[in-house]
Amino acid sequence: MRLPRLAPRLLVSLPLSGLCLAARAAGQDLAAAALAAAIIVAFLAPTARPAGIVACALAAGIATWLWVGGTGGARAVLAALPLAGNLTLAWHFGATLRPGQEALIVRYSRAEHGEIPAGLVRYARRLTALWTAYFLLFSAMNAATLAGFGPPAGPSAALNIGLAAAFFLGEHVVRGMVFPELGPVRPWRTLRAIWRADAVPHAR
Structure with missing residues (x-):
């Protein structure tokens, strides 16, 4: 699929x-x-x-x-939204880690750089797995909140978004140090690669 x-x-x-x-x-x-x-x-x-x-x-x-x-039930739907969102994102990343599939961030890396070295393929696959684990972790936190024994929804959502932003930006710093041969590593270049990989048929 x-x-x-x-x-x-x-x-x-x-x-x-x-x-x-x-x-x-x-x-x-x-x-x-x-x-x-x-x-x-x-x-x-x-x-x-x-x-x-x-x-x-x-x-x-x-x-x-x-x-x-x-x-x-409007409030119940809104309360379940963070769980649904994190599970959807976990599936979006995690589905590409199945045998025979190209990991999502490997595909995005190819859209940005064309042919990429084996080291970057391994790095991008592990990064895809880390993002999957991140969204699953917050899914568990969201489920605990819905069950009545997790952290309050507001602080949990703020932490979810804040850590995701920090993870996204911090990874660019790490990637630039690990793969200096790739040139400048910028968030907007990553976003452009994501768009290109998903919007341009031949980039798939």
């Missing part, structure tokens, strides 16, 4: 994420829950076409609106 492309999903989910945050800030839990469901489904939709992703996200959002509006 080929991993779904990330780029068209980001095109749909990023605007929805902004709307979800605005709805939460305005105290509109029902709207925020519907948008949150749409974001998750945008990543899991069984199509790579933006129109199809939008249709799946819209259907999920409407279904969630109708369901939680009748049961009062």
Whole structure:
């Protein structure tokens, strides 16, 4: 099974994420829950076409609106969102570690550098595994919170995002020291490689 492309999903989910945050800030839990469901489904939709992703996200959002509006479950959906998000990301990275698959960050490295040395292949595969473990760790923390004995949701989410940003930026420093022959290692070059690998067919 080929991993779904990330780029068209980001095109749909990023605007929805902004709307979800605005709805939460305005105290509109029902709207925020519907948008949150749409974001998750945008990543899991069984199509790579933006129109199809939008249709799946819209259907999920409407279904969630109708369901939680009748049961009062908007807060439950929002509480489960961090767990769903971390599990989705863990799957996105971890699915590429199966035998015969090219690890996700190896693919991104090839999109940036073309042919890459064996040492970088090993490094990128291990980095893919580390990101998978990171998201699984926070999934466990989110599950504990939902069960009533984990850390509060707000501080947990802040820690999740803060550590992910630090991990992403810090890894660039490490990679630049381990592989100086690659030239400057910059976060925006990595983001461009991710986009190219997922948006350009021949980069796959």
